[in-house]
Amino acid sequence: MNYFTIFASKNNIDDIEVKISDVFVKGFAIDKNDNEYVIKSKALFKKYKLIIRVMSEDSNPDYFANNIPGMMGYYDNIPFEDDNLKELVLTQISVLNTVIAIESEKEINEDQLQLFTNLLSSIGGIGFLPNGTLLDDEGIVIVYHDGLSGPSNFRPHACTRKVMGQEVTSEEGEQRKNNTIVYLKERAIPYTTSLPQLSPIEACQFKTQEDIARRAVALLIVIQFACDVAQGENVDESREFFVNMLRKYDVDNYLTSNERDFLHTSEPNGKEAINISWQYEAYWTLIWALGFVEKLDFPDEVCDCEYAIQVVSNYESFEQFYLQTTMRSQEEILDEADKIYRYHWACVDSRIKDQAAPAGMNESIVMERRRGLFWMIGHRSEEWDNMSMDT
Structure with a gap:
């Protein structure tokens, strides 16, 4: 050495x-x-x-x-x-x-x-x-x-400096932060005022409606493959089926590098399969932003996986699926991103103190929703596989 x-x-x-x-x-x-x-x-x-x-x-x-x-x-x-x-x-x-x-x-x-x-x-x-x-x-x-x-x-x-130094302060960001803190107070969820603002709308790099839609379809398909791996299904048959699904919906280019490696490796790792399966919760935020989910409920229970699948499987092509999307406003998406950011801080703070997450939150759900929401707002221009989870 x-x-x-x-x-x-x-x-x-x-x-x-x-x-x-x-x-x-x-x-x-x-x-x-x-x-x-x-x-x-x-x-x-x-x-x-x-x-x-x-x-x-x-x-x-x-x-x-x-x-x-x-x-x-x-x-x-x-x-x-x-x-x-x-x-x-x-x-x-x-x-x-x-x-x-x-x-x-x-x-x-x-x-x-x-x-x-x-x-x-x-x-x-x-x-x-x-x-x-x-x-x-x-x-x-x-x-x-x-x-x-x-x-x-x-x-x-x-x-x-690392936590606070890159913060872009704005009246809009401060108002959004304060609104979230009021919401947390009403539900007796811990918070800290030192957690930075998120950037205002004009400073964000929002993903387009089509990018979100194609990412959602690609992610759902690789999640289904991961579920098959985790449940011990025939990997070769499953891979062939889902590779064809990616081609059918024309979303192969919207896999991340990690997902592509996982899909094509001869012996996919079971633990990685479970981790990818959790990304149902990140996918849920994408289809919420596209108008298929009415609201993002409190993160204490997993999403409706059967409905999550039907959102895409009801359509024979990406074009049919895309025509049914109705993009939420940037304000709504940024509000939810700010909320999940402060939820995550509360979860981490409780875990460090060896306490249960407040209000019954599931930290894994919180983290995956944060992945999806932060990706959509273009937080720090980070890639899907490497979204930072600092609090």
Whole structure:
């Protein structure tokens, strides 16, 4: 192993140079060039060199745009032993904005690993090993590369800038936020005023009616395949049938990359099949936006799956289906997105406190509805498979 990487969520990187100097103060010479540090040991017989590169979302925006979604996808696909831990890890990744990449010219030994762990503890964040194992800020394993849980009692950390700094404030957004809080108060659901506004309508990148309709049909079809996989049906026969359905409705291009991989792999993963099956709830928000569902009920019971299927199966082509859609207003969709955002915070807050979700909410339903609603409003331009779930 020649690499050790520290990922963190920080308001700025001004203090990192001091922290590097403190950790390598004894027995090392440090040369700095911009945000790259060359560290050479002074030992007579055990000389070695380290290169430490510091990157932030400000200094290297392309790195974060290209790598964080991939990191989200990587850990989303790992078969975590603990689904709750998986959500915590994905939440942490979604708010990362700083990287300290350490490269050693030789294999990293235990003494060096201890130094890197000291730097990790000083900076805060998570440590990433080349095999995919994650460490907390004390160097304790959060999760192993194969999804087994480590002994860490891990909780995500986000800097105030990452949570609040990108907020687009507006009178419209503040009014929407306040209306939701009034609604939550009436139902005795916990809330926090520090959770940001959602962007106003003019700052959102709403999906078109046709994009939502095609996404809904494609998603329903892959959900049906996932249900067959989860129930032990003949995978080859099921795949052939649903691939033909995608072609029939002309929506094959509206599968996500994860869905396409799942559909065409020779032995689909059963756990992934269950996760995709839960996306009935995300699909439900899409057909609500298209006018097939009268209202989004409180997220304490799963949607009507039989009706969800009939919404599409009643029609022989996408064109017939699309002609029956009636798009809801952007205001309605954004109102529901704001509400689900604050529902999710209440669920996470209760879970962290080892309490049941308030008012009988089902957090899995909340998360999938959030996926659908946030995708429709174009939140942060995030893709369906990698919608951040930070609260």
